[in-house]
Amino acid sequence: MKWEVVVGIETHTQLSTASKIFSSASTAFGAVPNSHASAVDIALPGVLPVLNKGAVERAIRFGLAVGGTINRRSVFARKNYFYPDLPKGYQISQYEIPVVQGGSIAIVSPTRGAFRVALTRAHLEEDAGKSLHEAFDSPGGLGRGMTGIDFNRAGTPLLEIVSEPDLRSSEEAVAYAKTLHSLVKWIGICDGNMQEGSFRCDANVSVRLAGDAKLGTRCEIKNLNSFRFMQQAIEFEVRRQIELIEDGGTMVQETRLYDPDRNETRSMRSKEDAQDYRYFPDPDLPPLVIDGTWIEQVRAEMPELPESMAHRFVGDYGVPITDAVQLTASREIARYFESTVQAPVGVHLSGKTAANWILGEITARLNRDGIEIEQAPVRPHEFAQLLARFQDNTIAGSIAKAVLDRMWNSEIGGEADAIIAAKGLRQISDSGAIEKLVDDVLAANPAIVAEYQAGKAKAFNSLVGKAMAATKGKANPAQVNAILKRKLAG
Amino acid sequence: MITSSVAELSRSLLARRLSSIELTGSLLDRIETANPTLNAFLTIDREGAMSQAKAADARIAAGTASPLTGIPLAHKDVIMTEGLRTTCGSRMLENFVAPYSAFVAERLARAGMVTVGKTNMDEFAMGSSNENSYFGPVRNPWNTTCVAGGSSGGSAAAVAARLVPAATGTDTGGSIRQPAALSGVCGLKPTYGVCSRYGLVALASSLDTPGVFGQTAEDCALLLNAMAGHDARDSTSLDRPAEDYARQLSENAGAKPLAGVRVGLPREYFGAGAEPDIVDAIETAIAGFRSLGATTVEVSLPNVDHSLPVYYVISPAEASSNLARFDGVRYGHRAAKYDDLTDMYKKTRAEGFGAEVKRRILIGTYVLSHGYYDAYYLKAQQVRRLIADDFRKAYQRCDVIVGPTSPTTAFCIGDNIDDPLKMYLNDIFTIASNLTGTPAISIPCGFDGKGLPIGLQIQGNAFAEAQILNVAHRYQQTTDWHRRVPAGFAP
Amino acid sequence: MALSVDDVQRAAHLARIEITAAEAFDVQNKLEGVFRLIERMRAVDTTGIVPMSHAQDVMLPLREDHMSESDPHKRDLYQRNAPAVEDGLYLVPKVIE
Numbered sequence A: 001m002k003w004e005v006v007v008g009i010e011t012h013t014q015l016s017t018a019s020k021i022f023s024s025a026s027t028a029f030g031a032v033p034n035s036h037a038s039a040v041d042i043a044l045p046g047v048l049p050v051l052n053k054g055a056v057e058r059a060i061r062f063g064l065a066v067g068g069t070i071n072r073r074s075v076f077a078r079k080n081y082f083y084p085d086l087p088k089g090y091q092i093s094q095y096e097i098p099v100v101q102g103g104s105i106a107i108v109s110p111t112r113g114a115f116r117v118a119l120t121r122a123h124l125e126e127d128a129g130k131s132l133h134e135a136f137d138s139p140g141g142l143g144r145g146m147t148g149i150d151f152n153r154a155g156t157p158l159l160e161i162v163s164e165p166d167l168r169s170s171e172e173a174v175a176y177a178k179t180l181h182s183l184v185k186w187i188g189i190c191d192g193n194m195q196e197g198s199f200r201c202d203a204n205v206s207v208r209l210a211g212d213a214k215l216g217t218r219c220e221i222k223n224l225n226s227f228r229f230m231q232q233a234i235e236f237e238v239r240r241q242i243e244l245i246e247d248g249g250t251m252v253q254e255t256r257l258y259d260p261d262r263n264e265t266r267s268m269r270s271k272e273d274a275q276d277y278r279y280f281p282d283p284d285l286p287p288l289v290i291d292g293t294w295i296e297q298v299r300a301e302m303p304e305l306p307e308s309m310a311h312r313f314v315g316d317y318g319v320p321i322t323d324a325v326q327l328t329a330s331r332e333i334a335r336y337f338e339s340t341v342q343a344p345v346g347v348h349l350s351g352k353t354a355a356n357w358i359l360g361e362i363t364a365r366l367n368r369d370g371i372e373i374e375q376a377p378v379r380p381h382e383f384a385q386l387l388a389r390f391q392d393n394t395i396a397g398s399i400a401k402a403v404l405d406r407m408w409n410s411e412i413g414g415e416a417d418a419i420i421a422a423k424g425l426r427q428i429s430d431s432g433a434i435e436k437l438v439d440d441v442l443a444a445n446p447a448i449v450a451e452y453q454a455g456k457a458k459a460f461n462s463l464v465g466k467a468m469a470a471t472k473g474k475a476n477p478a479q480v481n482a483i484l485k486r487k488l489a490g
Numbered sequence B: 001m002i003t004s005s006v007a008e009l010s011r012s013l014l015a016r017r018l019s020s021i022e023l024t025g026s027l028l029d030r031i032e033t034a035n036p037t038l039n040a041f042l043t044i045d046r047e048g049a050m051s052q053a054k055a056a057d058a059r060i061a062a063g064t065a066s067p068l069t070g071i072p073l074a075h076k077d078v079i080m081t082e083g084l085r086t087t088c089g090s091r092m093l094e095n096f097v098a099p100y101s102a103f104v105a106e107r108l109a110r111a112g113m114v115t116v117g118k119t120n121m122d123e124f125a126m127g128s129s130n131e132n133s134y135f136g137p138v139r140n141p142w143n144t145t146c147v148a149g150g151s152s153g154g155s156a157a158a159v160a161a162r163l164v165p166a167a168t169g170t171d172t173g174g175s176i177r178q179p180a181a182l183s184g185v186c187g188l189k190p191t192y193g194v195c196s197r198y199g200l201v202a203l204a205s206s207l208d209t210p211g212v213f214g215q216t217a218e219d220c221a222l223l224l225n226a227m228a229g230h231d232a233r234d235s236t237s238l239d240r241p242a243e244d245y246a247r248q249l250s251e252n253a254g255a256k257p258l259a260g261v262r263v264g265l266p267r268e269y270f271g272a273g274a275e276p277d278i279v280d281a282i283e284t285a286i287a288g289f290r291s292l293g294a295t296t297v298e299v300s301l302p303n304v305d306h307s308l309p310v311y312y313v314i315s316p317a318e319a320s321s322n323l324a325r326f327d328g329v330r331y332g333h334r335a336a337k338y339d340d341l342t343d344m345y346k347k348t349r350a351e352g353f354g355a356e357v358k359r360r361i362l363i364g365t366y367v368l369s370h371g372y373y374d375a376y377y378l379k380a381q382q383v384r385r386l387i388a389d390d391f392r393k394a395y396q397r398c399d400v401i402v403g404p405t406s407p408t409t410a411f412c413i414g415d416n417i418d419d420p421l422k423m424y425l426n427d428i429f430t431i432a433s434n435l436t437g438t439p440a441i442s443i444p445c446g447f448d449g450k451g452l453p454i455g456l457q458i459q460g461n462a463f464a465e466a467q468i469l470n471v472a473h474r475y476q477q478t479t480d481w482h483r484r485v486p487a488g489f490a491p
Numbered sequence C: 001m002a003l004s005v006d007d008v009q010r011a012a013h014l015a016r017i018e019i020t021a022a023e024a025f026d027v028q029n030k031l032e033g034v035f036r037l038i039e040r041m042r043a044v045d046t047t048g049i050v051p052m053s054h055a056q057d058v059m060l061p062l063r064e065d066h067m068s069e070s071d072p073h074k075r076d077l078y079q080r081n082a083p084a085v086e087d088g089l090y091l092v093p094k095v096i097e
């Protein structure tokens, strides 16, 4: 491959505090315009910022989760620029000394397998307000042709997480973003709601000839608010850059915006205009000092992290690593899995089977119904009972799926054993009965038997199907197979 | 009555020899008569003041009064006062009504003080003559062709002309002490962090300090007692145990009340271009300190000469950022005609700000801009530390540092307006204590040949307010400079 | 490193202040003396000196994450000072991205 893609991601993670980073106004989404914009949030003359401890605590939690350094002393700086949704004319952010430095996130690349993406830093900052462009087209209205500004979001705490340019494809970028997304939800610092803007990614994209040590000129694509858009935007941008360079053009470092309707990125000239942010330490905010006691306190309250939990699932329950990674995509899935395998159902449930069923049957039903696993109508102990009956051969897999459907749809939340008994779904494993069944099937289908004997292997499956159908799926399929094979060879 | 100090008025009010209604009413009459001449007030709130006076009288009658209850007060117009216009002396905020009150305004109101109005000032507290006010210069009560100093010129002139017994101010590079000196009153700048900046329209956040004007050091102490305190809304407000800043004033110290006090005389402050009359008056005052028992010691502040350039990098830098919020979006002036958003910003700010404010925003923007930050801003912050270290070392050898407040007495309106450097040099002796965050007071110590008042500056180490107030108070007990009233404003 | 008229123009654009060529020249001219002093300050040896950003050497105080009731009343109070408001939104000339 001639060209190598280089991607680094900057993510604005909205921290799940009740109040804003520098004011006590609510961070709730969707309020009446400017009703959550306090004097500090609209930057009235004379008001001052006071830092929210909850935001710092969440930053520490993140730093510990990624194995980064929590700076004992970090500094808030002002980033100065004019924009109508930026009330003070500057954003309070961290510049030279961020709260978290370094750390890494383990991801699984579709092409390169598992590796760790290094993080440059994570810093605390405040969000801006929102510009509403379309709100004022009412004829004759005062604001016709104007933009309306809502400062409700201004001052919402953000943790900006910056990765090193370690990613080599759009797929890797998405794998990183997804892993990060599940991690920040896992440790409870962000609700992860991408529609509401709680997790927003910017991608720094460049290309270089394979083997080059020097990075190419990069473009920053702003506002990627879905994983699909991220992938499309990066792919478009990579093509654009390669074409430009191959045509003898020169890359310009710039900020670009992805337009999902046209599936293209375009230059944001307005943001480019004389970028000189004039950073300097905010004189209103002395240095943020975080002592070791606080860090240890936060560490003690940290949940088990997905990475170590995945390894534990492999060791404790014999789950394949790829399944374990998927089971630890969220704390809720992991909890569902672990509650299932630990449920007291009399038999030792196979972790591998449980994982299979959760990632297959359960996930499919969740997706179909558009619900989260914590809303699944079948609770882990009920599900465990069903798996136990499958494992001890009381029912076959196809029957188990049917029972799961009944349990899923039952308003009262059915018990697997009760449904199996009531509907007579017990598996037929009596070999005498199966011998008789197979004889009947062979006798009734001479044409298929003939096909089989003429060398058509598929005919065998057809005969198995007939046998299963005759018992409404209750016959033990392994026994049917064995007996049928023996008799045909006969 | 009109010329009495806060302490004297307090005794009369508490003894009910005088009511706040009477006092406030007669001062409002005086303000209304004098203001067309002095231009010291931008807003006079007769109605509000009279109702506060009534409440104060009720509180006195109920026996729940503080020593400040019922005393009329004026606030510099950079201090937010809920429901009152707060302009900062700028066209930008010409019609801005404060939707909340500053911490210091809240504190003084809670003590029962009566706010009669808002005083004129250099626009956004940038200036040393009050000529930078959008609403015209304040005139000096001692000579109305002269400036009153700045930026808190309105407060200084109001106290000098005995329109109010006390007024608030803010001091970023000398904006309380220099106008106090030029107007012949006391002006106290406390330690940075002792009084909350909440509700002060920011000029330079790391230097801005709210403070007070009064006739006497004792009055300054009384007001500071009410204004000081921790405020959770200002992250630079200090959480320290409350102290009585007047505690040393009532101690009976005999004939040598300043015995044991070491007065530091920085070599750099003498022969540094102060007018001869000023140098003479300061020397006389120093002799006075000695006769009160103080010893003098020469100290050196080798980096203090750089105070002015350090200030003119740091202060405009912070100001350029602090004043970015005045963009015509949420409040304040907005240009009537513009092509687009950027044009609206540019015209709004070109029209809303005066020449000096624009100059400082430009200096500040330049020194912070790409490629210049290290050379200017970072360098200035390093030299700032060298200056602070000089003072720290000096305070190992002395308790207070004494010298002139200002190199000149009041100058004529228009004289310095075209030469920023000449204007900036007014603050050559005052800037250092803003850079170091330490307290200082200016008190009257004589008059020059033209009959204009001279100010003496007493500086102290951080939290030495009680001590500098005591030194000033003992001096005032043996002199009457602070008792003089400008001829045109004698009752 | 003296302040040039170009520097003034560039700063004026960054600071969003409309300025004429004559005004820029005037600013440059009037600030020459101040910048001479600033240049002298730049000659001070500050090797190893920690910059002083704050007047007091204190730590940042932290606020508990408590939300105060939002007061719908306040929005109207604040917007009374606003140049242009409609439906509770602050109006500005159309922003083009």
Ligand SMILES: [Mg+2]
Pocket (backbone or CB within 6 Å): A010, A160
């Ligand atoms: Mg960024």
Ligand SMILES: [Zn+2]
Pocket (backbone or CB within 6 Å): A012, A125, A160
């Ligand atoms: Zn950011």
